[in-house]
Amino acid sequence: MDTLLKKLYYNPKTGFIGAQALYQKAEELDPKITIKIVKEWYENQTDIQRFQDQKKRFDGFKIASHNPNSWQMDLAFWEKRPILTAININSRLGYAKLLSNKTAATVLAALKAFVHLHTVDILTSDNGSEFMNSQLKNFSKLRKLSTTTTNPVITEPWVKSNDSTGP
Incomplete structure (x- = not known):
């Protein structure tokens, strides 16, 4: 379990994801894994970013100009x-x-x-x-x-x- 979670968490493409997303990815590969196991493993990582705010995206409000200047x-x-x-x-x-x-x-x-x-x-x-x-x-x-x-x-x-x- 530890190696699977480590492999998923430190993957450059999906790395440093939250515990819930990590659980969903791990469950696809190993159906026996539980959210409790993932959360305990996640809490023991030194580099988690629990308190980082998410970036707000305003998809319908794009300002651009045809002229780059x-x-x-x-x-x-x-x-x-x-x-x-x-x-x-x-x-x-x-x-x-x-x-x-x-x-x-x-x-x-x-x-x-x-x-x-x-x-x-x-x-x-x-x-x-x-x-x-x-x-x-x-x-x-x-x-x-x-x-x-x-x-x-x-x-x-x-x-x-x-x-x-x-x-």
Whole structure:
């Protein structure tokens, strides 16, 4: 029993599986084996990964672009300082640059440094003032970047209500 379980557990194709899956594979080869035997053997292994979280997969939500040089860009904040972040839509390659402020000139300088490092054809961002300005539009035209925004323009300001349900 020990050699069978060891062979199945340390197999590179199916290796390091959980106790239940190990039992199912072992039962196919030896119908006499019980789940209790497998669990006892499994608990004595030094390299089991009992507490590892499973990766969540969202099969119906795949984001991709026909162009491998498509990037999504936004500003994040760390201790009140903006960080210019960009992610390649297809490869999930990330880029981040800490900025001193979020003025158009600062964001444009960071964007120029980013475009110098990476090949960019399509740039998608939100409609914040740091991305929706004449300096960035002129730079996009000069570099022949296709720019789009993802957030619609909000016509009504959000007003905080007294209850906790939102606007």
